[in-house]
Amino acid sequence: MPETPPAIVLVGVNHASASLAVREALSLSAGQLEDLYNRLARTEGVTGAVVLGTCNRIEIYAAVTAHADTAMAQLESLLSVVTTYPVEPLREVSYGAAGLDALRHLYRVAAGLDSQMVGETEILGQVKTAYRQAEERKLLNKPLHRLFQKTFQAAKWARTHTGISDGQVSIGNVAVELAQRIFGDLDPAKTLVIGSGEVGRDVAKAFASRGIRAMAIAGRTAERARILADETGGRIVPFEEWPRTLPHWDIVICATSAQHVLIGKDAVAAAVRRRPARPLFLIDLAVPRDIEAGAGDLPNVYLYNFADLARIANENLHRRQTAVEACRHALDERAVSLWHTIGPGREPPPPASADRRPLPGSIGG
Secondary structure, three states: OOOOOOEEEEEEEEOOOOOHHHHHHHOOOHHHHHHHHHHHHHOOOEEEEEEEEEOOEEEEEEEEOOOHHHHHHHHHHHHHHHHOOOHHHHHHHOEEEEOHHHHHHHHHHHHOOOOOOOOOOHHHHHHHHHHHHHHHOOOOOHHHHHHHHHHHHHHHHHHHHOOOOOOOOOHHHHHHHHHHHHHOOOOOOEEEEEOOOHHHHHHHHHHHHOOOOEEEEEOOOHHHHHHHHHHHOOEEOOOOOHHHHHHHOOEEEEOOOOOOOOEOHHHHHHHHHOOOOOOEEEEEOOOOOOEOHHHHHOOOEEEEEHHHHHHHHHHHHHHHHHHHHHHHHHHHHHHHHHHHHHOHHHOOOOOOOOOOOOOOOOOOO
């Protein structure tokens, strides 16, 4: 008889299941991500794994030979060990799924249906990055490879053939809209983008497209920062020098992978004292946070985070609701079709145990 394919399971934590503080505690540094992949590679019964980490979620997709509940408990334990977050509190905010439910969830995630900013465009690139990282570590086995390739196709189809992203739902565009609400004309605003990764690049390009003339990029990776500055017509501020320039900027966007606060409340207060009557607009798109939360309590300081941008992006969600529902239904059908070709026994597995937290509901379901 042919060998039974491994089951596919998922465990995760996202904006719907856990607070920002918990997500910060579970956010993986580069070293922790490497540690987690090494542990996954050594875990008996795990034949492949992909770790997806964004500002709003940490999820592990794994191909396993063990029972689904056993495998999900293993994955939660590994995440607990790597992040030093206690496993019992972790299980109170985590969710799990197996088989067809895991496939459906990944399809919705990649299409932006499960995002805090519904329909946002950055998530597909982040899923592709997670796929490449697993591939580089030789943890992308045949079932996961097929699942993620089909996921990319489904997400691309959703963006092309449905209206889920109408209005160009991206972090960069929403950040620009928020800045315009505060400043009006952005042309004279001096803007600093700290971080030259995917999110920083999206924001910098969005601001550049709206006519910002005085923009600078500060990134830990000098070459990547230089390329982004060239693409946006901005200049470079060496990463070690940007703190002393803080009073100079009208708009500061932080999107780094630092594991600690970069801009404290005292630093913001000192900057404000040197620019009386001029508002300081701060957008913190990092998890863990780059900017101390208390900075937003200072006079003439406007501090926003990803949740604030999501509320703005979702203001017109009711107008896209029909498209969201249709997209979700179509993606579910595609997930079912894929499951019939890769699922063990070609039948949906039984549901997870009743004591396991279910997947958080997406918009419309």
